[in-house]
Amino acid sequence: MSGASLTIRKLRRDFGAKRVLQDVDLDVARGQFVSLIGASGVGKSTLLKIIAGLDTPTSGSIRIGEPGEKPDVRMMFQEDRLLPWRSILDNVTIGTRSRETEARKLLAAVGLAGREDEFPSVLSGGQKQRAALARALLHKPDLLLLDEPFGALDALTRAAMQQLLSDLLEEAPRTVLLVTHDVEEALLLSDRVIVMRSGRIAHDLVLEGSRPRARGDATLARLKEELVRSLLLDEGQTRNGVQETASSSALEAAE
Ligand SMILES: Nc1ncnc2c1ncn2[C@@H]1O[C@H](COP(=O)(O)OP(=O)(O)OP(=O)(O)O)[C@@H](O)[C@H]1O
Numbered sequence: 001m002s003g004a005s006l007t008i009r010k011l012r013r014d015f016g017a018k019r020v021l022q023d024v025d026l027d028v029a030r031g032q033f034v035s036l037i038g039a040s041g042v043g044k045s046t047l048l049k050i051i052a053g054l055d056t057p058t059s060g061s062i063r064i065g066e067p068g069e070k071p072d073v074r075m076m077f078q079e080d081r082l083l084p085w086r087s088i089l090d091n092v093t094i095g096t097r098s099r100e101t102e103a104r105k106l107l108a109a110v111g112l113a114g115r116e117d118e119f120p121s122v123l124s125g126g127q128k129q130r131a132a133l134a135r136a137l138l139h140k141p142d143l144l145l146l147d148e149p150f151g152a153l154d155a156l157t158r159a160a161m162q163q164l165l166s167d168l169l170e171e172a173p174r175t176v177l178l179v180t181h182d183v184e185e186a187l188l189l190s191d192r193v194i195v196m197r198s199g200r201i202a203h204d205l206v207l208e209g210s211r212p213r214a215r216g217d218a219t220l221a222r223l224k225e226e227l228v229r230s231l232l233l234d235e236g237q238t239r240n241g242v243q244e245t246a247s248s249s250a251l252e253a254a255e
Pocket residue numbers: 015020038039040041042043044045046047
C-alpha cells in the first residue's frame with residue numbers, strides 16, 4: 001500500500017458550548033500530500049488529533065483506508081517528544097526492537113549516522129526533529145500526520161527538513177496531512193492546500209502539474225497570493241466578528 005485514503009463525513013467537535021469543528025467533509029486520495037492552513041484556533045490540530053485517534057469527535061465519521069485494509073497511522077508534533085533517558089536509536093525503535101537495522105538506515109537517511117547511541121539532550125532542535133521524523137517513518141505509515149513539525153526550527157534547518165521530507169516521500173510515497181502556518185512550505189510540499197476557517201474547510205486548492213518542488217516561481221507566486229488572500233479574508237472576518245457560512249464561495253465573492 002503506498003498510502004491510505006481518508007474519508008471524513010460531517011465531523012463535529014464541541015468543547016463544552018464551543019463548536020471547534022463544524023461538519024467537516026474531506027476526501028483525501030491514497031498518496032496525496034495535503035496541507036492544512038488557517039488562523040490560530042480554527043481547529044487544525046483538533047482535526048489531526050481526531051484522525052490520529054487521540055481525540056474523539058462529538059459526531060461524524062472517519063474512515064482511513066478501504067474496507068479490509070489495516071492502515072498504519074503515525075503523528076509527528078512540533079516538539080520532538082523524544083524520551084530523554086533513551087538513546088536516539090532506542091527512541092526510534094520504541095516498541096519494535098526487531099527493526100533496529102531499518103532504524104539505523106533511516107537515521108542515516110536523516111543525517112544522524114553515528115549519533116545512534118547519543119541522548120536527545122546533546123542534539124540540536126533540528127537533529128531531534130530529524131530523529132522524530134525517522135521514528136514516525138520507521139513503521140512505514142500509510143497515513144502520516146504532521147502537526148507543524150518544522151515550526152520551531154530556524155529557517156535554514158526548516159528548509160533542509162522540507163527537502164528531506166520531500167526526498168523521503170519520493171522514495172516511499174504515502175498519504176500525508178501537514179498542519180503548517182507557512183504558506184510557502186505548504187506550496188513547496190503539497191498536492192493540495194486546504195484553508196480552514198471557523199472550524200470548516202473554506203478553500204480547497206488542488207495544485208495541478210508536476211512535482212511540488214518543480215513548480216516554477218511564477219506559479220508559486222500566483223498560488224501564494226491566492227492563499228494569502230484567503231487567509232487575510234479570514235482575519236478580516238474574525239476581526240469584524242462576521243459568522244462565516246460556507247466554502248470557497250467566500251473567496252470567489254471577494255474577487
Ligand atoms: N481539550 C480542549 N479543551 C477545550 N478547548 C480546546 C481543547 N483543545 C482545543 N481546544 C480549543 O479548540 C480551538 C481549536 O484548537 P486547535 O488547537 O485545533 O487550533 P489550531 O487551528 O490548531 O490552532 P494553532 O494554529 O494555534 O495551533 C481553540 O479555541 C482551542 O482553545
